[in-house]
Amino acid sequence: xxxxxxxxxxxxxxxxSQQSGAFKKAKRALLDExxxxxxxxxxxLFILGHLILESSILVSAQLYEDVAYFMEHTVPxxxxxxxxxxxxxxxxxxxxxxxxxxxxxDRKKMLELGKKLKASRKGWQQDPNSDxxxxxxxxxxxxxxxxxxxxxxxxxxxxxxxxxxxxIFTDMGVDGQTVGLxxxxxxxxVESGLWILYAVLMISVVAHMAIGVYRLIVKWFADTWFVRNxxxxxxxxxxxxxxxxxxxxxxxxxxxxxxxxS
Amino acid sequence: xxxxLTFKIFRYNPTxxxxxxxxxxxxxxxxxxxxxxxxxxxxxEKQAPDLMFDFVCRAGIxxxxxxxxxxxxxxxxRTLTSDLADTIELxxxxxxxxxGDLSVDTGVWFxxxxxxxxxxIHTGKVFDPNVEEERMxxxxxxxxxxxxxxxxxxxxxxxxATAQVYPxxxxxxxxxxxxxxxxxxxxxxxxxxxxELVSTDIGVxxxxxxxxxxxxxxxxxxxxxxxxxxxxxxxxxxxVAVKELDLA
Numbered sequence: 436x437x438x439x440x441x442x443x444x445x446x447x448x449x450x451x452s453q454q455s456g457a458f459k460k461a462k463r464a465l466l467d468e469x470x471x472x473x474x475x476x477x478x479x480l481f482i483l484g485h486l487i488l489e490s491s492i493l494v495s496a497q498l499y500e501d502v503a504y505f506m507e508h509t510v511p512x513x514x515x516x517x518x519x520x521x522x523x524x525x526x527x528x529x530x531x532x533x534x535x536x537x538x539x540x541d542r543k544k545m546l547e548l549g550k551k552l553k554a555s556r557k558g559w560q561q562d563p564n565s566d567x568x569x570x571x572x573x574x575x576x577x578x579x580x581x582x583x584x585x586x587x588x589x590x591x592x593x594x595x596x597x598x599x600x601x602x603i604f605t606d607m608g609v610d611g612q613t614v615g616l617x618x619x620x621x622x623x624x625v626e627s628g629l630w631i632l633y634a635v636l637m638i639s640v641v642a643h644m645a646i647g648v649y650r651l652i653v654k655w656f657a658d659t660w661f662v663r664n665x666x667x668x669x670x671x672x673x674x675x676x677x678x679x680x681x682x683x684x685x686x687x688x689x690x691x692x693x694x695x696x697s
Numbered sequence: 698x699x700x701x702l703t704f705k706i707f708r709y710n711p712t713x714x715x716x717x718x719x720x721x722x723x724x725x726x727x728x729x730x731x732x733x734x735x736x737x738x739x740x741x742e743k744q745a746p747d748l749m750f751d752f753v754c755r756a757g758i759x760x761x762x763x764x765x766x767x768x769x770x771x772x773x774x775r776t777l778t779s780d781l782a783d784t785i786e787l788x789x790x791x792x793x794x795x796x797g798d799l800s801v802d803t804g805v806w807f808x809x810x811x812x813x814x815x816x817x818i819h820t821g822k823v824f825d826p827n828v829e830e831e832r833m834x835x836x837x838x839x840x841x842x843x844x845x846x847x848x849x850x851x852x853x854x855x856x857x858a859t860a861q862v863y864p865x866x867x868x869x870x871x872x873x874x875x876x877x878x879x880x881x882x883x884x885x886x887x888x889x890x891x892x893e894l895v896s897t898d899i900g901v902x903x904x905x906x907x908x909x910x911x912x913x914x915x916x917x918x919x920x921x922x923x924x925x926x927x928x929x930x931x932x933x934x935x936x937v938a939v940k941e942l943d944l945a
Contacts, residue, residue, distance in 0.1 A: 458889065458938075461896040465935055468902045468928075534905045536862045545858040548791070551768040552856060552909055558767025558782045565780050572769075572912040575858050578905060650906035655928055657921035663908070 467530060472651055474527035479644045479651075481520055486641070486677055489621075490684045496618035503616040513616070521596050528589055535582055549575035574650075581646045584639040591636040598624065625688035633688075637681040645674040700727040700783055704740060707788045710749070710797045721745065733773035733785075734762065737799075749798035757915060760850030763790055764799050770852040772915045790855040792864075803851040810871045814894070816878070819886045837880060844877035844923060846916050853910035853920065865899040869910035869920050872901055876923035879930060889938035896931040 488506075492499040506513045536542050552572045559569055602620060625633050649670035653663050702725050709718035723740050734755045741748045753759040755774045762773040765788035767781055778785065793801040810816075853869035854860045860868045867875070875895055878884045895901050904924060911920045 455893075457893040461893045462935060464898055464900075464902045465896045465931060469932070541862040544861045548856070548858050548861060548909075549907075551765075552913075555768030558784070558786065559769065559780055560782055565777065569769075569780070570912045572856075572909055574906075574908040574912075575856075578858070578907045653908060653921055653925075654904070654906040655925055657925040658919075658923070659925070663911070663921055 467533065470526065471530040471533070472655070474523050475531060475647050475651060477523055478520070478527055479648050481516075482640055482644050483673075483677075486637075486681055486684070490680050492618060492621070492687055493683055499618045499621070503618075507616060517596065517600050521600070524592065524596065528585070532585070545575070546579055549579055552576075577646050578650070581643055581650075584643040584646075587635060587639040588643055591632055592640065594632070595636055622688050625685060630685055630689040634682070634685050637685055638678060641674060641677040641681055645670050645677070648673060701725070702727050702736070702778055702781075703784045704736070705784060705786045706740075706748070706799065708748075708798050709795065710747075711795060712797065727778055731778045733766065733776045733778065733787075736778060737773065737787075749796065749800045751800045758848060760803075760848035763803070763850035763852050763855070763915075764788065765790060765855070770855040770913050772850060772852070775915060790851055792855050792857075792860055793851055801851070803849060806851070806854070807849045807870065810867060810874065813867065814871055814874050814878070815886075816874055818878070818881065818884050820883055821885065831883075833882065837882065840880045841877055843919055844873050844880065847873055847918055848916060850915060852913045852915055856909035856913040858907055858909065859903060859905055863899065863903060866903045867900055869904075869914070869924075872904065872927060873918060873920055873923050875900070876927055879927060887938070887941050888934045889941050892931060892934055892938040895927060896935070901927045901931060 488502050491502050503513075536545065553576050556569075556571050599616075602616060602624075649666050652661055652666040652669070657663055657666075704723040704725060705720050706723065707718065708721045710716045723744050725736055725739060734752055737748070737750050737752075741750075750764070750773070751761040752774060753761050755762075757772050757775045760772070763770055764773055765786075766773065766776055767786050770790055773787075787799055789795055789799050789801045790803070793803050793806055796802050847870060849870060851870070853873075857866070857868055860866050872895075875891075878886070879891065897903070901924060908921065914920060
């Protein structure tokens with residue numbers, strides 16, 4: 436013990452040891468937090484890259500195939516990556532999901548409070564000369580949206596991962612020659628009616644990722660130069676940039692707009 | 698043109714028999730620079746003599762007048778009615794024990810929190826009046842001061858969705874208190890002691906980062922900065938803690 440008068444605090448000395456339940460519990464809590472944060476950060480980085488590469492189809496189908504060929508054959512990283520991402524995807528679900536209250540009643544309590552705080556701006560008509568600086572609050576509802584999108588991503592993302600894993604190792608080339616991803620394969624997936632699923636997955640994953648990045652930075656780095664306002668700006672940027680990019684990509688893959696509407 | 702304000706106030710007296718929670722409506726002429734402290738007193742004087750609410754300092758220092766004002770937990774004494782819509786809804790703070798109407802008991806929770814955090818300087822040093830006092834770095838002193846400015850109003854805990862669901866959670870006020878003693882070089886608690894207290898799901902890792910505490914804190918405490926500091930301290934402190942235990 437470091438300088439603690441154990442006569443005044445008799446409990447202080449006896450209760451600490453590496454084997455003590457409290458210490459083990461604390462180590463476990465730290466591990467849980469690291470796992471949920473790091474898997475989230477990994478998946479966010481993955482999605483940032485994935486959507487950019489996917490959007491190469493907006494430039495040309497040839498570029499898209501070049502990128503796919505490079506990642507599958509020149510540097511064969513797509514195949515191991517899909518396994519890694521799948522594993523991390525489920526690990527992240529279990530570890531990050533531990534914070535979602537199990538009881539519906541508790542979730543409703545959180546939702547109600549979040550809604551109240553968000554709506555409170557309607558009851559406040561802030562005078563610009565007021566002494567009190569009132570900040571708008573919507574991050575509680577944002578977290579609830581993160582939980583909602585998490586459920587959507589869990590369902591649609593798992594399906595997508597399975598489909599991609601299947602595609603990557605089987606001969607799905609439309610010409611019957613290629614193994615792996617081509618523009619045709621990707622387009623046929625989206626075109627054949629899966630565009631609804633891909634649009635929902637894309638928007639959900641982008642929202643989930645942007646909110647997650649915002650919260651992760653605030654939780655770990657708010658006392659550095661990366662203050663909350665920067666994190667919030669990053670959240671807006673990530674959400675809108677990737678939503679627009681992703682929407683354009685899904686539309687491009689789904690074929691011309693008339694095709695979607697008919 | 699003066700407005701007529703409509704107050705919708707939550708009423709419930711748990712000590713009165715057959716009293717049911719309900720909303721009472723009062724009307725009041727707005728006067729210049731009217732704040733809720735004065736407004737509630739006027740209502741109590743003229744309209745509802747049994748209306749319960751807490752006020753002590755009327756200057757944003759004592760922290761007893763926190764309530765939900767139009768859906769937002771904040772201090773009533775610092776709230777001017779000119780900042781509010783024509784209809785003003787007042788509810789007691791959630792989470793804390795209701796004493797009646799707008800009055801809640803924050804004291805029991807804060808007392809319990811202070812005991813759990815062991816909110817005092819832990820040192821074995823005996824005070825020697827003949828020795829010149831030790832100096833403290835100004836930056837450190839400022840950090841301690843910033844955390845120390847907490848007035849224990851309870852707004853942060855009332856706005857925390859996590860606290861509503863996990864009542865054991867130390868909340869923003871508790872974590873801020875921990876930060877205050879972590880910053881303090883006079884506190885001789887070892888890393889492992891902190892680690893066991895803070896690196897838990899009722900400590901800093903219970904926080905899921907919804908940031909409502911930071912948005913509603915009437916004293917603008919740098920709460921998120923303190924939490925980040927604690928988090929990283931726990932992240933890097935585990936090694937030191939293990940070492941300390943091995944030496945012990």
